[in-house]
Amino acid sequence: MRLHSLALLGFCLLSCPAVWAEEPVEDAPADSADAPAASERPLLPERSVSDAQTLEQRLDKREQQMLQASAESFLALWLPANVGEPSGAVILLPGDVENADGAAAVGPLRRKLPDAGWHSLSLTLPDPDGDPLPPRSAASETPAPTDGEATNGEDESVADVAPEQTTTPAATELTAEQRRQAHVERVMARIDAAIAFASQQQARDIVLLGHGSGAYWAARYLSERQPDNVQNLLMVAAELPAGFAPPLDEMVAQLTVATGDFYYKDQATERMAALKRLQASKRAKLPTYIQVSMKALPGNLDVQQEQLYRRLRGWLTLHIRAAGS
Template sequence: MPPHSLALLGFCLLFAATSWAQESPEDTQNATADEAETSTSSERPLLPERSVSEAHTLEQRLDKREQQMLQAGTDTFLALWLPANVGEPSGAVILLPGDVENADGAAAIGPLRRKLPDAGWHSLSLTLPDPDGDPLPLRQASAATAAPPGDTATTESTPAAESPPEATVDEAAQAADSGTISPEQRRQAHVERVLARIDAAIAFASQQQQAREIVLLGHGSGAYWAARYLSERQPDNVQNLLMVAAELPAGFAPPLDEMVTQLAVATGDFFYKDQATDRAAALKRLQASKRAKLPTYIQVSMKALPGNLDIQQEQLYRRLRGWLTQHIRAAGS
């Protein structure tokens, strides 16, 4: 290589080495910060609680005229309203879904809210907050990446592990509060949220829609919340309760057979007799009603038809419609 080329190459190497040596620590820190920010922004965002996500889905899917945004304390929640298809409505049925359902659940709540208007009743189906009793497994953004149940389950006696990025906002808040708020306090807060939503629904039906009679109808754990509301609040304008496949939410008390004895309303208790545990629980409620000498407590057994859901739903609707025709108790009577 010619001498002048060697000199030029040496000059270039010297200049590059000098530039690298003069790079400031601040530049290095900025680069590291940029990398960290990029990494953080690529993390999966926290998911809202299940009931909020499902409410947003219903808002996008259903007719806007059915949607009512009600206020319960600081909570704004979705309710689904359908007016009765008659000139003189009998009243309003407020439907409470179970923990695994939403305000338009296919198992019972959705079909009933659409069919009851044909029987002369307004229907108002509520969105309830996620259950807050026993700790729940952490939900993840994708079912394909869900961790095994053993990795996420917690108990009240064992502190929950640090919530991963996939944890819901509500569950992360519970983990953060676990050092200062007891499980019993969390459960009581959930009770107040649910009862406040029922209060708001009754106010909407009676004050804004001038419903002549109001009936609470709960499915699954929703039946527990309807019964608990009536036993604790004892509103003058609600004298009728319908329970369908009633269940006790995990971690809550008292059991339904104890609560039944405190109900001073006309009650229709509909249950499916195919499962031994359901039959046993229904028998306890019936025996409790007899000991308390409740003349307006009526229990109806039905046969589950899992192979034909449409027929099962129609059977339930006809039984409920018959009860509403024969056993309704007017408010103030």
Template structure:
């Protein structure tokens, strides 16, 4: 009896199998298809100079901070009024590439100590150098379980072909990439941004009705100060100070080619123990003699790498001495007070 029972049972199981598989496939087909995740746009990071400015806003007293407007952007400037009843004027400080408005060399010591000599100081934040790409902000990733439940390896293996088919069905991005700007266009945009900030600083300084306005640039800030005065020719700025002047990479003309054209009272401070600075200063001196610059004076300094505090004190004393002996007044008194 047992031998006769098994063949019919096996035949019955085989008969049920074809009906079972289509049912499972039909159930799977009713599952909703997953749409491909949209591409996430990465917001650019802030400029390094903007991050530095935010740090200064946290560290320094609010009374020293001025938010100035230049074109369509705001920037931080640090203001220190003169500790005198009748200030000598306003000194606008332009930091060099990679420096902040309170840089510990040159900019910071001058902006804090010159008010004791009767000078108000306004130190600017300049934009990052042109040509430095801003890294994209990383996309925040969510842990499994928040956006979607984690998929087990077995289920991933089962759904692999379906996911591949869905990914392949997404249309590729055919939007053309934005055209790359030429070097001249990039440099012009950078020049416009820097000049707009200097203009905003001058507007703020004029509100104080100073007796004199002096522009001082350190490093590449010396280049921007020189080019601004040559291009815009503000009548109430008749004094220019350069400290360790430097040409931004890729820019022209060289300082020795443009500086002598400025018939302003000019103090050119440089460190004689740096061969590159010494050679560049010698070229500027020769050019000023050829152009018969009426008020160009070079001041040699000695670097003190082992004693930076004394080095900065020496610089402050030299700047104070130049302002006392060589400041060109006259026209700027009438213009600045209007």
């Protein structure tokens, strides 16, 4: 009987800690569902805004011009012609993946054109919204923790970020077509501002020069707005931005300005698109549309840039149309 009582007492002593462990601790934090929601991570600015901020830090302040387009200001890069009597101003529009000092074409051209007697004004264009990508958030820029640093709490904080926290309310309220139209209006307003600035510099002739998708925006602007003081268009490696219409060959047929269409014949897609534009110009009987093929030199970018500059300079010398003519 004594042995039985001792065994029973031992069992009770062993089982008590298990019971105590299952009881809730009064000082434990409240359930995560009752905790305040994690603060939303701020959206990063548009890529074009980030690029502009980098250019502001890197380039001479005398080159920088903050222009006003509707309700927003944007960076443009200005270099005056290196001659006593400038021929005019060339306004450069970069492609979607470029900035106002892009290394592929816009940057070298804006620096070389002043030696040919032309002011250069290179624009920062807003990010494209025709085929929108998810907005960048601070979370997407943060490096992932290493295996030794990750914790359950960190995993939950990432999972708790809802999709709507990575988009702005304005973007969610607009349809895709409305976002495209808003982008068109932003681009057109910036070109308006650039032309107004060039006119203030007493530019005798103003030329729009677009590279990549920038060529599309230059052509569309001239096709729709038809400004009296811009009678010349230069397109380099023209591209149609994703999600936008009409195609470039349709717009080319409607242009009444002197047009130089420069393309790289080595690229099959670019060559076929250039052929469609040429055929459209012939059907429309455009006497001032000139197409120039070039050879791409990806292994020697400096030579390719010099080739492009010389071809453009030749066109500006031989085919410029004075405003009002």
